[in-house]
Amino acid sequence: MSERPRLSVIGTGYLGATHAVCMVELGYEVIGLDVDHAKIDALRAGQIPFFEPGLPELLAKHMDSGKLRFTTDYAEVAEFADVHFVCVGTPQKQGQYAADLTYVEAAFTSLAQHLTRRALVVGKSTVPAGTAARMAQLLADVSPNKDVELAWNPEFLREGFAVEDTLRPDRLVFGVHSEWAEQTIRSAFAPVIENGCPVIVTDYATAELVKVAANSFLATKISFINAMAEVCEATGADVTQLADAIGHDARIGRRFLNAGLGFGGGCLPKDIRAFIARAGELGVDQAVSFLRDVDEINLRRRARTVELGLDLNDGSYRGTKVAVLGAAFKPNSDDVRDSPALDVAASIARRGAEVYLYDPEANANAAKRHPELTYVNTLDEAVSGADLVMLLTEWNEFRQMDPEFIGSKVNKRNIVDGRNVLDPVQWRGAGWVYRSLGRP
Numbered sequence: 001m002s003e004r005p006r007l008s009v010i011g012t013g014y015l016g017a018t019h020a021v022c023m024v025e026l027g028y029e030v031i032g033l034d035v036d037h038a039k040i041d042a043l044r045a046g047q048i049p050f051f052e053p054g055l056p057e058l059l060a061k062h063m064d065s066g067k068l069r070f071t072t073d074y075a076e077v078a079e080f081a082d083v084h085f086v087c088v089g090t091p092q093k094q095g096q097y098a099a100d101l102t103y104v105e106a107a108f109t110s111l112a113q114h115l116t117r118r119a120l121v122v123g124k125s126t127v128p129a130g131t132a133a134r135m136a137q138l139l140a141d142v143s144p145n146k147d148v149e150l151a152w153n154p155e156f157l158r159e160g161f162a163v164e165d166t167l168r169p170d171r172l173v174f175g176v177h178s179e180w181a182e183q184t185i186r187s188a189f190a191p192v193i194e195n196g197c198p199v200i201v202t203d204y205a206t207a208e209l210v211k212v213a214a215n216s217f218l219a220t221k222i223s224f225i226n227a228m229a230e231v232c233e234a235t236g237a238d239v240t241q242l243a244d245a246i247g248h249d250a251r252i253g254r255r256f257l258n259a260g261l262g263f264g265g266g267c268l269p270k271d272i273r274a275f276i277a278r279a280g281e282l283g284v285d286q287a288v289s290f291l292r293d294v295d296e297i298n299l300r301r302r303a304r305t306v307e308l309g310l311d312l313n314d315g316s317y318r319g320t321k322v323a324v325l326g327a328a329f330k331p332n333s334d335d336v337r338d339s340p341a342l343d344v345a346a347s348i349a350r351r352g353a354e355v356y357l358y359d360p361e362a363n364a365n366a367a368k369r370h371p372e373l374t375y376v377n378t379l380d381e382a383v384s385g386a387d388l389v390m391l392l393t394e395w396n397e398f399r400q401m402d403p404e405f406i407g408s409k410v411n412k413r414n415i416v417d418g419r420n421v422l423d424p425v426q427w428r429g430a431g432w433v434y435r436s437l438g439r440p
């Protein structure tokens with residue numbers, strides 16, 4: 001394998017588009033493939049089809065370098081690249097906990113059919129343990145070239161920090177079953193490794209599990225602090241101070257101990273459910289049964305937020321105007337998949353509230369899922385005349401709100417802080433009735 005292998009990225013969704021652009025930034029020649037012509041047309045026109053800070057600029061920088069191109073043709077990809085990264089989605093199956101592997105299987109099959117020369121195929125998608133071994137067999141059965149090999153390389157990037165996480169990851173995990181595969185995948189990450197990034201070389205099953213274990217741990221950490229928030233609510237204690245105090249213990253750590261509306265997005269919720277499903281198939285369901293509690297604690301926070309608003313609205317949402325601040329599952333993202341904020345907004349609308357929703361980036365995506373809500377383009381429009389303000393995604397614009405200024409716009413000074421980011425003393429001092437999750 002040459003020192004700088006040529007790369008392909010199959011699937012140009014969130015993960016794939018980021019990976020393709022960042023690998024060019026690292027000095028590789030890259031071809032990105034998607035079966036969705038609209039996505040490829042957008043990328044060819046220099047547009048990133050989702051909101052991710054820094055990525056459009058990076059795409060613009062490399063657009064005309066000749067090192068990055070996009071296609072819908074598997075034959076072209078197979079001919080061009082030495083290393084193929086499969087980055088397609090594994091969503092939750094409709095009505096079930098298990099992951100839907102349709103896209104992974106289709107991508108591997110389509111690629112394999114065209115692999116006439118030696119190549120390394122690298123799975124990056126989040127998959128149930130055992131998938132990599134099946135994909136290795138698929139490659140062996142389908143590829144015309146019998147020297148095609150598989151590696152599994154889970155991805156840990158966070159939305160909103162995707163560029164930084166890809167260029168400077170905190171570790172690389174390579175699941176490989178041969179010396180050649182290890183050397184080849186190392187050559188595909190050479191600049192990152194030279195930069196000092198730790199590398200863990202392991203087998204397929206461990207590599208697959210690292211990813212679901214990491215996301216399960218993060219989800220558990222969030223639900224742990226949200227469980228403590230429930231106890232705080234029953235005792236009058238303050239969960240943010242509790243988190244600061246336990247977080248000083250380096251063994252615990254303060255990160256991911258922010259209590260509030262809980263986790264959402266396209267990863268944590270579906271990954272823990274897929275893990276529960278897979279553990280059941282493997283006969284070790286008891287080992288991860290706690291993840292059911294993690295999921296339930298998380299969903300209870302949404303219900304609790306709806307209740308808090310109800311209390312402030314004297315027991316009924318009917319006929320009241322509610323300003324909902326935030327629709328994205330977290331700030332710096334336009335992603336509304338399994339978004340706690342959007343879920344709460346839809347729930348209070350069903351209970352008769354007139355919801356005026358404002359998110360700096362996610363209005364359009366939210367409107368596709370919940371067209372029944374009213375979307376406005378400024379914070380000002382959202383809060384004007386509101387009987388209740390609900391802060392549900394902690395964008396900086398909302399963290400920095402001035403209680404006097406917002407107070408001059410609303411009909412009633414009632415606020416639910418679903419992310420524990422406002423200062424209760426300041427807001428109460430300005431005459432607001434302030435309620436939050438896990439704080440008195």
Ligand code: UGA
Pocket residue numbers: 126155156157158159160215218222255256257258259260261262263264265266267268329330
């Ligand atoms: C998560 C992981 O953090 C990444 O490492 C992983 O690569 C990614 O999933 C994935 O599997 O692709 P992401 O979904 O972008 O990344 O978002 P996070 O930053 O992890 O936040 C997840 C959710 O937890 C958000 O809804 C956030 O608001 C919530 N959260 C996070 C809390 O409620 N409290 C916290 O303290 C931290």
